[in-house]
Amino acid sequence: MHEFSLISALMETVLESxxxxxxxxxxxxxxxxxxxHGALPEVLSFAFEALAADTVCSSAELDMEIKxxxxxxxxxxxxFSNAFFINRCPVCGARDVDILAGRELHIDYYEGE
Structure with a gap:
């Protein structure tokens, strides 16, 4: 599960900050x-919960926004936007498309006391 390594890296950023x-x-x-991106939100949530234990993030709520x-x-x-990645233009049928958005995975912000 690559989600654990992704969350681990993001968690490290939050903990350092x-x-x-x-x-x-x-x-x-x-x-x-x-x-x-390819990361499964349910697995990201599970990884966050597991990796946050015994840290200052242990009671933190993970709020995910799917871009x-x-x-x-x-x-x-x-x-165009499509819930499923297709590599064919719905207007002209060409197969070459560029991904402009939708590969993100980053922390927008965190809150704390």
């Missing part, structure tokens, strides 16, 4: 996850 800012209890972590994917046809320039 909390220490630097003398935050003794993190109450909420907002995570942005792109729909094309919609955005594609652009390299042939006609049409931009």
């Amino acid at each position: 909390a220490e630097q800012n003398r935050i003794s209890k993190v109450t909420r972590v907002k995570l942005i996850v792109g729909e094309f 919609k994917g955005l594609l652009r046809c390299t042939h006609c320039g049409h931009e």
